[in-house]
Amino acid sequence: MSKPINIYSIPELRQTLDEALPGIFSRYEFNQSFRLIDSQLVIGYGIALVAAASFLLDKKFEFEEVLTYQKILVGSYMVLSTVYWYFTKFVQKGITYEGVNKKGTSIAVKTFFENNEPLYHITFMTQDDFDLKTALPVNKVFNEHGYLQTDLLYQWIGQQLTILETKKAK
């Protein structure tokens, strides 16, 4: 059972819903693909490693002794940060879930909240560029005590998947 959250806090709503998606899609027999999140983690921890190396050099040696290494490290930090920014902005583009089912249908899901609006905007994207843009009012899936009603979310996602299927068949 999930923890209750403060349903008036958009960050908490987004986090809870985003974290619930993989479970829901696995019930619809989608296998999650970790391609994007893994790349993001690799680049991100690369940045952290560069910074850690620079910090250690700074602790152990005098400024003048390691200046050349520090220049290289700061340079690579800037390059990696740019790559990270480009990746999240243009490659990942807010995709929170990616998965493939046994029939070979792949799906990508983008989610976002507008400021101060309890509407979970969600875009389903398939490999044939069929996009389904819709929004879920969060009071449909959270009860007043702040618990996520996973089954209701499961049913709602199911309806959207059916709509996506029929749209595709046309």
Place this chain on the structure above:
Amino acid sequence: MNLRLELTRFLKLCFVLSSAFMFWKGLSIATNSHSPIVVVLSGSMEPAFQRGDVLFLWNRNERSKVGDVVIYEVQDKSIPIVHRVLREHHNDKNKQLLLTKGDNNAGDDIPLYGRKKIYLQKERDIVGTVKGYVPQLGYVTIWISENKYAKLALMGFLGISALLSNE
């Protein structure tokens, strides 16, 4: 437990720490000074600088001019000192010797140099020349480093805000 989720959260914390540190490091490489921003700790440069003023340094000038306010560090003493250049001697090979004095001090700095030294070497001892300042902003750091209760209060405040904030 979802490993990727935990790693993503931990990565955010890493980014906060690493961006702060790398900004500092980048600034120190750009200015060629190992500490490009310093806080004035003594009143020896009053009325130009008070205790707690934040100074921004630049160390890419070849020579210091008489009248420049410079930060220097004497060997074996880790406290940087902010004083004005009183006299300078230089040759053609970029070697420059400096004598400094605090505006508010009665005498020059020779007693501070120690070890029978009577001058500073620009290349070796100077941390940077003051190029800009913000009055009083650094008083917080003095207050925290000289008052143990302030340190505890700051730690407590950071801890509570970390607990109460979203994400």
